[in-house]
Amino acid sequence: MITLGIETATQVVSVALGGDDGILGIVEIISGRRHAEILTPAIEFVCRHARIAVADIGAIGVDVGPGLFTGMRVGIASAKAMAQALHVPLVGVCSLDLLAHPMRHSPKVIASVIDARKGEVFYAFYLSSTDGVRRVSHPRACSIDDFNADVLARGQDVLAVGDGAHRYRDELEHSIEIADLMHPSAGPLVQLARTQALRGDTVEQSDCGQLGAGSANPDAVQPMYLRAPDAQINWTTR
Amino acid sequence: MSTTSKSVVVDESTVVLGIETSCDETAASVVMGGSDVLSSIVSTSIEQHIPFGGVVPEIASRAHVELLTPVIALAIEESGVADTRIDAVAATVGPGLIGALLVGVATAKALALVWDVPFVGVNHLEAHLYAGLLEDPSLELPLVVLLVSGGHTMLVEMRGYGEYRLLGETIDDAAGEAFDKVARYLGLGYPGGPAIDREAQYGDPEAISFPRAIPDSPDFSFSGLKTAVMNHVRKHPDVVTADVAASFQMAVVDTLVAKARRAAREVGAKGLALGGGVAANSLLRERWLMACDEDGIRAFVPSRAMCTDNAAMIAAAGWHRLRSDGPTPLDAGAYPGLRLPLVREGTP
Numbered sequence: 001m002i003t004l005g006i007e008t009a010t011q012v013v014s015v016a017l018g019g020d021d022g023i024l025g026i027v028e029i030i031s032g033r034r035h036a037e038i039l040t041p042a043i044e045f046v047c048r049h050a051r052i053a054v055a056d057i058g059a060i061g062v063d064v065g066p067g068l069f070t071g072m073r074v075g076i077a078s079a080k081a082m083a084q085a086l087h088v089p090l091v092g093v094c095s096l097d098l099l100a101h102p103m104r105h106s107p108k109v110i111a112s113v114i115d116a117r118k119g120e121v122f123y124a125f126y127l128s129s130t131d132g133v134r135r136v137s138h139p140r141a142c143s144i145d146d147f148n149a150d151v152l153a154r155g156q157d158v159l160a161v162g163d164g165a166h167r168y169r170d171e172l173e174h175s176i177e178i179a180d181l182m183h184p185s186a187g188p189l190v191q192l193a194r195t196q197a198l199r200g201d202t203v204e205q206s207d208c209g210q211l212g213a214g215s216a217n218p219d220a221v222q223p224m225y226l227r228a229p230d231a232q233i234n235w236t237t238r
Numbered sequence: 239m240s241t242t243s244k245s246v247v248v249d250e251s252t253v254v255l256g257i258e259t260s261c262d263e264t265a266a267s268v269v270m271g272g273s274d275v276l277s278s279i280v281s282t283s284i285e286q287h288i289p290f291g292g293v294v295p296e297i298a299s300r301a302h303v304e305l306l307t308p309v310i311a312l313a314i315e316e317s318g319v320a321d322t323r324i325d326a327v328a329a330t331v332g333p334g335l336i337g338a339l340l341v342g343v344a345t346a347k348a349l350a351l352v353w354d355v356p357f358v359g360v361n362h363l364e365a366h367l368y369a370g371l372l373e374d375p376s377l378e379l380p381l382v383v384l385l386v387s388g389g390h391t392m393l394v395e396m397r398g399y400g401e402y403r404l405l406g407e408t409i410d411d412a413a414g415e416a417f418d419k420v421a422r423y424l425g426l427g428y429p430g431g432p433a434i435d436r437e438a439q440y441g442d443p444e445a446i447s448f449p450r451a452i453p454d455s456p457d458f459s460f461s462g463l464k465t466a467v468m469n470h471v472r473k474h475p476d477v478v479t480a481d482v483a484a485s486f487q488m489a490v491v492d493t494l495v496a497k498a499r500r501a502a503r504e505v506g507a508k509g510l511a512l513g514g515g516v517a518a519n520s521l522l523r524e525r526w527l528m529a530c531d532e533d534g535i536r537a538f539v540p541s542r543a544m545c546t547d548n549a550a551m552i553a554a555a556g557w558h559r560l561r562s563d564g565p566t567p568l569d570a571g572a573y574p575g576l577r578l579p580l581v582r583e584g585t586p
């Protein structure tokens with residue numbers, strides 16, 4: 001089965017195609033805010049050069065965030081439209097899970113940290129497990145101070161990964177080790193989504209209680225914002 | 239990287255799926271041959287914006303992601319055509335809210351890629367101009383169109399498909415904006431257009447004589463009128479709200495009709511068409527028909543469904559654009575400040 005992975009939750013647009021024997025092609029562009037301009041041509045490019053007809057895609061995986069709201073929406077809207085038109089399952093995967101996955105061999109607690117702007121980060125903690133990583137805290141959005149306090153409260157060695165860890169590296173607890181990886185990639189996304197799709201998982205991704213839980217129904221896959229729109233925040237706190 | 243979407247022969251049997259997400263309406267429509275509306279589905283998130291007294295961009299964008307795929311599925315189902323019959327996908331690329339526009343653009347390009355058909359980026363303002371011709375194909379050009387909504391107030395001469403000349407526009411607030419602000423001031427709620435329309439039914443439009451702005455110019459201005467309303471209410475706290483609403487509405491409608499009428503006379507238009515959300519105002523519709531009747535000119539007043547943002551007009555404008563310019567490249571984005579493509583002043 002051919003699986004398409006779409007990743008637009010951070011500054012990167014990443015598109016990958018996976019087959020039965022692994023990754024067939026992958027394109028990654030640092031896009032800034034040009035996700036919508038780059039994504040469709042990138043999908044077309046990967047398919048054409050991997051010699052895969054778009055019509056042969058059998059499952060789609062998409063990063064549902066948390067991350068840049070506008071970027072996430074471009075990826076999710078595209079993925080939903082493609083899944084609907086191709087009549088194939090759509091699997092939503094959490095951006096923090098995708099960042100933690102390549103760190104799965106670390107003995108430390110893994111902290112996936114994505115820049116949430118406004119001096120905040122989105123993060124969750126992970127431990128390595130038999131088939132990858134296991135999320136051990138709920139994804140949340142909060143200040144760097146709160147993140148540091150959460151790390152100290154764990155009392156364990158922490159390996160942080162993601163653009164949030166890089167951007168705020170000078171403000172992080174000194175004990176935290178920072179891995180090079182900045183952005184989630186469509187590579188691991190394809191692997192996770194493929195496993196989910198083959199298992200026929202139809203778990204709601206929105207509860208975010210499980211690694212890469214997905215849904216076969218495109219309408220059920222929704223962005224994970226972790227933050228109310230500003231207007232609503234201002235409304236409820238005024 | 240190939241960024242060109244596929245080209246196609248455009249004729250009466252060409253089926254276009256239109257997508258509209260520039261503001262708070264999530265809409266999809268299937269139109270054949272640029273004028274035969276096979277389906278038109280509009281879903282709005284307006285209820286979610288009411289507490290804030292205006293459209294909140296982030297809330298609108300979130301609603302589009304949730305609603306757009308089911309709305310498209312319904313539009314295709316109701317059209318009775320198989321998705322394999324869709325020859326092109328058109329979407330609004332601007333003007334509008336950037337985050338909201340991007341949901342529609344990304345969706346349209348993804349569908350075009352899967353179906354291997356052209357993508358067409360549509361100018362939302364141009365689509366409003368086509369709304370008239372879509373409902374009444376017998377309208378003849380040149381046509382003068384008054385486009386009045388929450389975001390725009392412009393008077394445009396439509397000489398041919400894609401040939402527009404700007405005759406006048408607002409120098410401050412859009413007409414719909416003035417309705418919203420005055421309604422909020424009078425405590426009538428949001429959205430202001432329907433609220434004032436309703437309240438005005440119980441008031442006397444002659445009760446207060448509000449100023450008609452810049453009578454000798456083709457341009458509009460509503461901020462002075464808004465201030466006049468506020469000053470009047472401040473000076474006369476016992477004034478009947480319905481009278482204020484009715485007199486304000488009369489001042490707006492008078493100005494809109496007078497300028498449109500004069501413009502039509504000056505360019506020798508064959509018809510005078512109304513478009514945009516404010517075109518749903520009952521007094522404006524009534525006065526528009528009266529004025530055209532007096533002047534012996536064809537009038538077009540859109541159905542209420544065609545006044546508000548919809549995707550049928552996007553599909554229709556997309557059909558014309560595809561025929562005249564061909565497909566839009568797949569690396570197109572959204573253009574929140576997009577203007578109407580105008581012919582230069584003095585071009586015959």
Ligand SMILES: [Zn+2]
Binds near residue numbers: 362366387515546
């Ligand atoms: Zn509009």
